[in-house]
Amino acid sequence: MYETENEMIARLSEYYKKRLVFKEVGSGYGIADLIIIKNKSAFNQFLNERNGAFLSNSDQIKIFIFLRKKKKGVSFEELVQNHYISETRLKYQVLNHLIAIGAVIKKNNLYFRNEQFSLFSPKTVAIEGKLNNWKAGLTQAIRYQRFAEQVYVALDEDFVHRANLEEFKKYNIGLISVGPKVKEILPAKISPPLDPIMKYGISERLVEKSPQLNARRLREIHF
Incomplete structure (x- = not known):
């Protein structure tokens, strides 16, 4: 047809x-x-809640999910140990982006999930x-x-x-x-x-x- x-x-x-x-x-x-x-x-x-903020790759999603389970925060070293992600990529292409969009908060060299930010x-x-x-x-x-x-x-x-x-x-x-x-x-x-x-x-x-x-x-x- x-x-x-x-x-x-x-x-x-x-x-x-x-x-x-x-x-x-x-x-x-x-x-x-x-x-x-x-x-x-x-x-x-x-969509409205996100206001244009988004996670741009699968590693960012993986790290965000990992942090959801860590209420007391996670060090950079622990993140490296638990993921097959290079330190350079983790720092500059994952964590920096997550912090910039408000998904992750860094405090006293520990990384926390922002409770106001969620996945759909x-x-x-x-x-x-x-x-x-x-x-x-x-x-x-x-x-x-x-x-x-x-x-x-x-x-x-x-x-x-x-x-x-x-x-x-x-x-x-x-x-x-x-x-x-x-x-x-x-x-x-x-x-x-x-x-x-x-x-x-x-x-x-x-x-x-x-x-x-x-x-x-x-x-x-x-x-």
Whole structure:
């Protein structure tokens, strides 16, 4: 039915226009064609609270999570001992940034998490769109389970019958048919993301682009 994947994704985007949807979001394991944030109100509140401040890499997220458990503060040496991060990177690309955005406080040579700064746990649906190559779509979609609660492959309705549903069930990947009508052929069960760092990373990347965000309509975001 569709000439290009872009045309099909545009139809899918229109179908989800009332949801909080982002197009082409990079995750470190490929670029998901669509990402839907289901806890929309909480995410918008999170954006407002952050006021543009964001964690820019996975090491910053790891250090912030580590500090959440250390109420009495942590020395630089202890951070080095507990993470595979070079001292130079830890100091200049991780801690300096966390302090600059107010996520971490340094006092008496100890590092503390700012209790007013928090991470956001998004309820994420990721969708990989393919015209007819369900195998390639499935392979990519499996990678998105590292950060998303539900993952789908969307196929042109003219080719969706070719998909092996048993393979989709095996990996808990949902299947969507896209045509004049959008149909969920196989639902994806909700399951915790495999990598919590990547789960938080999606939220941080969206905050990074927050000046471009508009919660009332689809925006195209490239990372």
